[in-house]
Amino acid sequence: MTRDSRWAYLFIAPAVAVFAVFTILPSIATFGISLFDWNWLNMSRSEMVGAQNYLDMIKGATTPSFWSTLATTAVFVISMVAGGTALGLAIAMLLRKSNRISMFGRSAVFLAFVTPQVATSIAWIWMYNDRFGVLNALLQSLNGPRIDWLGDPAFAMPAIVIYSLWHGTGFTMMIFIGGLTSVSKELGEAARVDGANRWQEFWHVTLPELRPFVIFAVVIATINALQAFTQFFVMTSGGPGHSTSTLGLQVYQQAFVSHHAGYAAALAVVLFAITAVMAFAQQRFSRRLEQ
Amino acid sequence: MSAFRLVGLTVVAGLVLTACGSGGEDAASTDGKVEITFMHAMSGGAHKPALEAATERFEAASPDITVNLLEQPDYSTLNTKLQSQVAAGDSPTLSQVNPNWTVALADSEVIVPLDERIATSSTYESFYQGIKDDMKLVDGKNWMWPFNKSMYVQYYNTDMVKDAPATWDDLESTLVDVSKDGVVGLSTDVGGATGIAGGSEMVGIIANSNGGSLFDAEGKPTFDDPKVVEALNSFVELQEKGALAVGKNYPGQQALGAEKGAFDLSTVAALEYNLAAIDGKFEMGVAPLPEGTEGASNLISGTNIAMFADTTEAEQDAAWQYLEFLASPEEMAEWASATGYLPISSEATEQPAYQEFVKENAWATDVVAQLDTATRPTPREWTQDSLNIFATAVSNALSGSANAADALAEAQKNATALVK
Numbered sequence: 001m002t003r004d005s006r007w008a009y010l011f012i013a014p015a016v017a018v019f020a021v022f023t024i025l026p027s028i029a030t031f032g033i034s035l036f037d038w039n040w041l042n043m044s045r046s047e048m049v050g051a052q053n054y055l056d057m058i059k060g061a062t063t064p065s066f067w068s069t070l071a072t073t074a075v076f077v078i079s080m081v082a083g084g085t086a087l088g089l090a091i092a093m094l095l096r097k098s099n100r101i102s103m104f105g106r107s108a109v110f111l112a113f114v115t116p117q118v119a120t121s122i123a124w125i126w127m128y129n130d131r132f133g134v135l136n137a138l139l140q141s142l143n144g145p146r147i148d149w150l151g152d153p154a155f156a157m158p159a160i161v162i163y164s165l166w167h168g169t170g171f172t173m174m175i176f177i178g179g180l181t182s183v184s185k186e187l188g189e190a191a192r193v194d195g196a197n198r199w200q201e202f203w204h205v206t207l208p209e210l211r212p213f214v215i216f217a218v219v220i221a222t223i224n225a226l227q228a229f230t231q232f233f234v235m236t237s238g239g240p241g242h243s244t245s246t247l248g249l250q251v252y253q254q255a256f257v258s259h260h261a262g263y264a265a266a267l268a269v270v271l272f273a274i275t276a277v278m279a280f281a282q283q284r285f286s287r288r289l290e291q
Numbered sequence: 292m293s294a295f296r297l298v299g300l301t302v303v304a305g306l307v308l309t310a311c312g313s314g315g316e317d318a319a320s321t322d323g324k325v326e327i328t329f330m331h332a333m334s335g336g337a338h339k340p341a342l343e344a345a346t347e348r349f350e351a352a353s354p355d356i357t358v359n360l361l362e363q364p365d366y367s368t369l370n371t372k373l374q375s376q377v378a379a380g381d382s383p384t385l386s387q388v389n390p391n392w393t394v395a396l397a398d399s400e401v402i403v404p405l406d407e408r409i410a411t412s413s414t415y416e417s418f419y420q421g422i423k424d425d426m427k428l429v430d431g432k433n434w435m436w437p438f439n440k441s442m443y444v445q446y447y448n449t450d451m452v453k454d455a456p457a458t459w460d461d462l463e464s465t466l467v468d469v470s471k472d473g474v475v476g477l478s479t480d481v482g483g484a485t486g487i488a489g490g491s492e493m494v495g496i497i498a499n500s501n502g503g504s505l506f507d508a509e510g511k512p513t514f515d516d517p518k519v520v521e522a523l524n525s526f527v528e529l530q531e532k533g534a535l536a537v538g539k540n541y542p543g544q545q546a547l548g549a550e551k552g553a554f555d556l557s558t559v560a561a562l563e564y565n566l567a568a569i570d571g572k573f574e575m576g577v578a579p580l581p582e583g584t585e586g587a588s589n590l591i592s593g594t595n596i597a598m599f600a601d602t603t604e605a606e607q608d609a610a611w612q613y614l615e616f617l618a619s620p621e622e623m624a625e626w627a628s629a630t631g632y633l634p635i636s637s638e639a640t641e642q643p644a645y646q647e648f649v650k651e652n653a654w655a656t657d658v659v660a661q662l663d664t665a666t667r668p669t670p671r672e673w674t675q676d677s678l679n680i681f682a683t684a685v686s687n688a689l690s691g692s693a694n695a696a697d698a699l700a701e702a703q704k705n706a707t708a709l710v711k
Binding site for chain 1: 370371374377378396398399400401475478482483484485486536537538539540542545546549551675676679680683686687689690692
């Protein structure tokens with residue numbers, strides 16, 4: 001080890017220590033607990049059950065079943081990844097110029113991302129209120145229907161997706177605005193000289209140049225959507241029925257409400273595995289595209 | 292923070308802090324002073340100043356004891372934080388607890404039974420019977436001490452409804468009559484998989500007052516009881532007639548305050564908040580719940596206090612003095628009159644402070660009288676989850692996902708699978 005590398009390790013040691021204590025150790029502990037009927041109030045009362053928690057998960061032994069929550073999670077993830085990426089990119093394209101109006105627009109969109117999710121979720125509950133909410137008032141002023149946004153199983157998930165897009169799109173937009181600054185202007189000009197219209201320029205020049213940023217945005221959106229919890233907990237508590245009961249919410253429900261810490265840990269491990277596999281697959285896909 | 296990380300961190304904090312051996316240290320100093328902690332969720336409205344004032348009076352009367360109030364914003368956070376602290380070997384001396392949480396705490400031997408201390412109590416004998424029953428778990432031991440007790444009442448807009456309905460049938464017809472011109476008679480939150488709420492509890496109360504029940508004598512779910520199905524069907528029919536709306540975040544209070552609802556069926560703890568929502572726009576009536584074919588029924592709500600095992604004898608002695616102080620007739624009368632919660636003993640109702648409250652709130656006497664008959668299902672290991680399953684069934688029926696009988700049959704099947 002060289003003298004320089006020793007200094008390097010010393011400098012990263014605090015960050016590694018924090019990462020180890022708050023991320024790596026809890027992850028290892030969670031996997032260990034998933035093999036137990038765990039009583040965290042009194043650990044001496046925990047019993048080793050091996051893979052039973054995982055078998056219960058596969059058998060769909062709980063209500064709602066693992067498979068039902070997985071399907072609900074998949075709907076949310078797909079909506080957020082597709083919707084969030086497209087919306088973030090579209091807004092970034094609109095606000096790519098560095099004039100005052102664009103800067104104001106960027107700030108306005110990004111502001112939502114830095115607001116606390118609990119507070120804004122409660123505000124959106126009011127906006128979604130089917131009798132007094134501003135959204136239904138707007139719909140009815142346009143002779144639209146009155147929608148029970150959070151009380152109708154058909155609308156509860158779309159309502160949460162809309163809120164989550166409002167909250168998270170600012171971050172995706174900033175990624176793309178950063179990416180757009182690195183897009184070669186010369187290539188765009190060359191395309192226009194060759195007769196490309198705006199859409200063709202975007203599709204054949206800008207988007208391929210943005211590919212690394214798109215991949216990054218998709219990976220981050222996937223991870224965030226898989227682990228989403230706050231908006232589901234505050235806005236619907238997984239209802240009506242189990243229509244918005246996601247894996248993240250079930251981890252909380254099983255651990256803190258039903259006191260099935262071992263099963264919750266098994267769910268958390270599976271959630272971690274799904275997240276890792278998806279992130280890895282997206283990276284592989286990205287590399288293949290680059291080749 | 293994601294739920295995944297929360298679980299992991301709770302566990303690691305538990306392992307690390309337990310290894311450090313922080314629990315069980317004697318907080319009593321050599322000069323005989325003792326410091327205890329009380330974790331609570333009395334953070335809103337008049338609750339917080341009332342609890343702080345009572346604690347200051349206790350500390351003035353017991354100068355060797357200091358009570359540190361550990362405030363949490365709501366019951367859900369309190370439950371999560373409490374479990375995390377216990378897992379971390381850092382239990383408070385006392386905490387507010389919902390009886391359903393107490394099953395796991397007692398089973399894990401992290402709280403202590405209070406029977407020996409209750410045998411010497413100067414206040415226990417005067418507690419109402421419903422309060423005494425609510426202190427016990429199924430093993431017959433007293434694991435809790437009563438604190439902020441409440442029961443359901445009907446709040447109504449006297450401009451829309453002259454007299455409070457006396458029976459559930461009267462209430463249903465009144466709700467239909469008043470539901471016009473943008474008014475929906477009753478708005479309620481039914482809860483769901485993460486917790487039961489007032490609307491679902493009301494279905495149980497209606498069933499009970501008509502001779503049905505959500506649980507049998509052994510605590511096994513009986514959600515497919517015809518009286519329960521009938522009660523849920525009555526809610527579905529009211530909704531179809533536009534007389535009942537389901538929402539979140541205190542929908543009954545919102546609608547009543549906006550003069551878009553005629554009734555709010557909530558506990559007495561909502562009195563202060565309903566008055567604030569109405570803000571003098573009309574006179575709010577308060578009355579006991581309507582009766583069914585078998586008479587009145589009500590559910591004891593609110594929380595108790597549990598004492599934690601991971602504390603020294605000196606701390607437990609000091610904590611017991613604090614509990615006895617809070618339950619004393621004078622203090623309970625102050626607490627009840629300041630917050631709207633119910634006094635837990637007949638002696639408290641005779642105190643001047645509560646007599647003053649009753650002068651302004653004549654309905655309180657009839658509600659307090661129900662404390663001798665009101666019940667809460669004695670919690671068992673499966674009760675909390677079963678109630679959440681029941682709330683999900685109510686939610687399904689009212690959202691049109693299933694009819695009442697099918698939703699309750701499914702809930703019965705799922706809840707029965709939890710019974711051990």
